[in-house]
Amino acid sequence: MAPAKHRKPRTPLACAPIARRAGGFTVAAAAAAAGIGLTAPAASADSVWDRVAMCESSGNWSINTGNGFYGGLQFYHPTWVGFGGQQYASYAHQASKAQQIAVAQKVLAVQGPGAWPVCSVRAGLTRDNGGASTTAPAPPRETTAPSRSASAQVMAPLVRDGIRGPLTTKAIQRWVGTTQDGIFGPITTRALQTKVGTYPDGIWGPNSQAALQDYLGISRDGSTFMNYRTVLALQKHLNANVIG
Numbered sequence: 001m002a003p004a005k006h007r008k009p010r011t012p013l014a015c016a017p018i019a020r021r022a023g024g025f026t027v028a029a030a031a032a033a034a035g036i037g038l039t040a041p042a043a044s045a046d047s048v049w050d051r052v053a054m055c056e057s058s059g060n061w062s063i064n065t066g067n068g069f070y071g072g073l074q075f076y077h078p079t080w081v082g083f084g085g086q087q088y089a090s091y092a093h094q095a096s097k098a099q100q101i102a103v104a105q106k107v108l109a110v111q112g113p114g115a116w117p118v119c120s121v122r123a124g125l126t127r128d129n130g131g132a133s134t135t136a137p138a139p140p141r142e143t144t145a146p147s148r149s150a151s152a153q154v155m156a157p158l159v160r161d162g163i164r165g166p167l168t169t170k171a172i173q174r175w176v177g178t179t180q181d182g183i184f185g186p187i188t189t190r191a192l193q194t195k196v197g198t199y200p201d202g203i204w205g206p207n208s209q210a211a212l213q214d215y216l217g218i219s220r221d222g223s224t225f226m227n228y229r230t231v232l233a234l235q236k237h238l239n240a241n242v243i244g
Contacts, residue, residue: 048130049073049101051123052116061100064093071100072114078161083107101131108132110165114225155243158235162228171238 023116027173051061053072061072069076071092075085080092085103089095092103109132113120158168166182173180176191186202193200206224213220216233223230 047099048123048125052104052119052125055119055122056116061097062093064091070243071095072097073100073104075100075103077165079107082163082165105131117225157239157243159231160235160239162232164226164231164234166236168231168238170240171242172234175238175242 049072049168053059053061056074059072063074064070064074065143070080075092077091080086080103080174081104083106084125085092085099088099088103092100095103105145107115108125108127108130108149112127113125113130116125117121119125155171155174158171164172164184169184169188170180170182171182173182173188176188176195178188178191184204189208190200190202191202193202193208193211196208196211196215198208204225206222209223209225210220212226212234213230216230216237218229218233221227222227226234
């Protein structure tokens with residue numbers, strides 16, 4: 001699945017439909033930090049995930065072609081680990097279809113359908129029909145200023161994995177001055193938009209993405225979400241200017 005995301009960019013060697021991959025998300029404690037449980041997926045969500053899998057892997061839930069992505073939904077392995085997939089199996093392709101969907105629902109709850117940027121559109125995947133609401137509680141309310149305890153926290157350098165997980169989000173929140181809860185909500189979005197010099201409407205889209213890429217000194221690529229290369233550059237900036 002992902003770079004919104006849980007997949008890292010790849011060369012065009014893989015043949016279709018396996019070449020259509022999604023993005024990646026966190027490092028190992030991401031799921032716990034996001035407060036999302038490993039509940040079983042709702043049966044009603046199976047059909048849309050079947051469509052995503054058909055697009056990603058021709059519907060082969062046990063596929064492992066050696067390309068670094070695993071299972072029917074083509075999990076990037078750090079994403080599988082970060083969202084607790086190893087509670088089921090070491091690698092996604094070793095887990096059952098239901099278990100892969102359970103982990104995918106966690107990714108969907110945090111990252112949205114953009115974690116599968118091509119196949120989510122083709123399959124008609126949304127947070128609602130994918131069952132994200134069954135695996136994640138409503139995000140807590142953000143506040144406009146960090147608490148004293150939050151600002152005093154010692155933060156370890158980020159792993160530069162190109163995934164905007166809870167740890168990277170907390171570093172963003174420290175940078176822009178919102179509560180460090182690891183949830184990229186509208187207040188954090190507006191604060192980051194202000195930081196990078198674009199209109200703070202609380203919705204991250206192509207204008208915000210272009211402004212962030214300009215701020216980080218990387219080329220614009222027309223993306224509408226924080227893709228792999230942008231998050232990689234952002235993590236480098238945060239390590240140097242916020243954490244380091």
